[in-house]
Amino acid sequence: MELILYMDRYEGFHEFVRSRQQSLMRTAYLLTGDPHLAEDLLQTVLTRVAAHWGKLAKGGNPEAYARRALVNQTISWRRRRRPELPAAELPETGGHAHDEATVRRLALLGALARLTPKQRAVIVLRFYEDRTEHETARLMGVSLGTVKSQTHYALSKLRALTPVEVYR
Structure with missing residues (x-):
């Protein structure tokens, strides 16, 4: 058998x-x-x-x-x-109070949504997942230079789209 x-x-x-x-x-x-x-x-x-x-x-x-x-x-x-793309301004809260952290998170999520797909991917991989530039390039299948330039453009756009108070 x-x-x-x-x-x-x-x-x-x-x-x-x-x-x-x-x-x-x-x-x-x-x-x-x-x-x-x-x-x-x-x-x-x-x-x-x-x-x-x-x-x-x-x-x-x-x-x-x-x-x-x-x-x-x-x-x-x-x-x-x-x-x-989401509206540049936050929606009315209907009288509900939000703490500062919630307002910052909503503003940042709105700004993230306005990035190009590659810029958003670079930001998520580099800063949320704490990947190195080399790891990010490998995961995205792009050159190291692309990761650096996309990071630069994405951070510039995030700074322009979010109020200064978000970074405090």
């Missing part, structure tokens, strides 16, 4: 998703600025990760692949959809 061992081609994938899902979701949200779109983005990317899981699990880096796919898919979607 021959013993045939069945190997699940997704072995380890479920553990990867459980351990990295929250971190990847935060990145997806920061890239898209919309919680529902972030969920769609992450689902699309995890489907791709699953399709390549055998190769990634053996010798690849599934997290790096997933993060690069998040950036690439966001840029691809933004090129196709051209979503409306």
Whole structure:
């Protein structure tokens, strides 16, 4: 009698998703600025990760692949959809008081949404995920010079779009 061992081609994938899902979701949200779109983005990317899981699990880096796919898919979607940009001013609160941190966060999220997809990706990877310029270039599939120039332009645009009080 021959013993045939069945190997699940997704072995380890479920553990990867459980351990990295929250971190990847935060990145997806920061890239898209919309919680529902972030969920769609992450689902699309995890489907791709699953399709390549055998190769990634053996010798690849599934997290790096997933993060690069998040950036690439966001840029691809933004090129196709051209979503409306949020208003430059904060909406009326209807009498609800917000603390300073909330107002700063809302102003910064509004400014982030007005960046180009590449600029937003650079800002998220460099400053939120604390990646080096080299890591950011590798994850985005661009040159180091592109990362530096996109960072410069993005920071300049953020400074122009947000009030000085946001940085205090």
